[in-house]
Amino acid sequence: MSACWVPIPFIEYRPASGREGAPDYIPEKIGGIGEEDMLTIVLPYIRTAREGVLRLGSLLEEHGTYEMNGIAFSDSDEIWWLETVGGHHWIAKRVPDDQYVTMPNQLGIDSFDLDDALGEGREHLASPDLAQFIYENHLNLSLGDTFNPRDAFGSHSDSDHVYNTARAWNMQRVLNPHAENWDGPSPEHTWASDDLPWGRVPERKLTIEDVKYVLSLHYQGTVYDPYSSIGTEEQRHLLRPIGINRHSQLSILQVRPYKPESSRAIQWVAFASNPFNTLVPIFTNVERTPEYLANTTERVSTDSLYWSSRIIAALADAHFNDIIPEIERYQEKTLAAGHALVTQTDNRLSQAALVEVPEDGALREQLADANDDIAESVRVETDALLGKVLFDASNLMMNRFSRSDF
Structure with missing residues (x-):
């Protein structure tokens, strides 16, 4: 039995060096694809989670990648998790319907059926030469018959x-x-x-x-x-x-199989540090986003949910135990209102029979209007919370003084 650790090869871009035609000239080396590319070269061309895995997998096999990534694909029936495990190599596993997955910034799949991945592909998928890649580089570190990708490719x-x-x-x-x-x-x-x-x-x-x-x-x-x-x-x-503290944006993607395809997907979004912010449900089959959510400029302004959330978090952090009750009341109220507005929109679409065709312009405008209503509801509550947090934090400043203290 032998095993060795092999650095996972990346496909990195290298500019040309020297003068073309000269003996020391080194031509440009094209790099692989990375996280910033994947959305635009995959999502427009797929209709299911499995199709997403297969398309990205084929692109990785052809072009390789310059970084490690874990990518989730979901539709109303399946969730798949894909990991890039080398320049042109990848693995993917279907998430069981009754399980959740916790994935911090690591490669984390801890069991993998290579026979399924390279055969029928029911619950596992992989680049076609993965077994050869593992064998040639002695990457199977398991003592038994199982294969643990976390040991082979993770950290x-x-x-x-x-x-x-x-x-x-x-x-x-x-x-x-x-x-x-x-x-x-x-x-x-x-x-x-x-x-x-x-x-x-x-x-x-x-x-x-x-x-x-x-x-x-x-x-x-x-x-x-x-x-x-x-x-x-x-x-x-x-x-x-x-x-x-440095969170910028959080998205929770909800695909509701019990709703029509045209309004099935909701993206719950939040901005800034998560202990202090709230989620806003946004229908995704739209052509415009509310300004309160979309218009985040470099200028700090309470006209933006992002900046308001950043300000609230920065003020509340230093006085956490004094201010967190106000934050929690705000979170409960806005989440409840968000659920209620989603339900109202679902009912209104059903009654108007605007539920069948995802490309219907009138339906998309209805969803965009609903998003505007949801964003305005959150804006009112966020402005009120900011006022309360600012008042409390001001009263807790270190330079406070009162003659009644004597």
């Missing part, structure tokens, strides 16, 4: 343990609190475990609110929570929170 560095695996650990302990003893003296998994499951069956069906909560986590209830007083200063800043 488990010290920085992963505080930056990546800790986030998967935090999500799984929230979504499966009774699956194991997370906090005992000998827990099955810790924030540094390299064998956290890629997919897991939750203890109940998950909601949009559940997804938003786990994507806003900062290790609540543990010594690693930066807003808690139960840990030491070192513990409170040891692990990278999921809800981190």
Whole structure:
């Protein structure tokens, strides 16, 4: 038995060097594709999640990639997860219908059926030469007959343990609190475990609110929570929170199989740091986006949900325990209103019989108008929250003083 670690080859662009025709001339080397390319060269040409995997896979085989990526594809029937595992190599696995997947910034698929991937492709897909690539480079590190792609292609560095695996650990302990003893003296998994499951069956069906909560986590209830007083200063800043300060945008894609295709998809969006923001449901089959969501310029302005959310987070962070009740009331109110407005729109479309043709211009305008109403509802509540947070933060400034203090 032998095994060796082989650096995964990337297809990197190299400009031409020297003068063309000269003996030392080195021609330009075309690079591979990357994350910024994938949306435009895949999405317009597919209709299902599986088609997306196969198209991107074929493009990777032809052009290669200059980076590591994990890409999710979803439709009303399936979700697939694809990982780029080398310059021209890729693997993809169908997410079981009853499972969720936690994927921090790592390659994470932990079991893979190569026979299925290179045969019928029911639950697994891969580049055609993957088995040969694994064999020639001694990449199967399993002691038995199974193949673990995480061992072969992934990472488990010290920085992963505080930056990546800790986030998967935090999500799984929230979504499966009774699956194991997370906090005992000998827990099955810790924030540094390299064998956290890629997919897991939750203890109940998950909601949009559940997804938003786990994507806003900062290790609540543990010594690693930066807003808690139960840990030491070192513990409170040891692990990278999921809800981190530099978040720009969050999207939760909801594909509702019980609704007509024309209005089936909703993109729930939020801006800035997740513990302090809210989700806004936006119908996707539209040709325009509300200005409050789309018009984010370099100039800071409360006419933009992005900038308002950034301001609220920055003000609330320093006074978390004093201000978070206002944030939570705002989140509950806006989420409830968002669900209600989506339901009202669904009912209005059904009554007007504008539900059958996705390309119908009148239907798209109805959906765009609904998005405007939803955005305006959120704007009113966000402006009100900003006023409350500003008032509370101002009263808690370090230079406060009152004669009644004497």
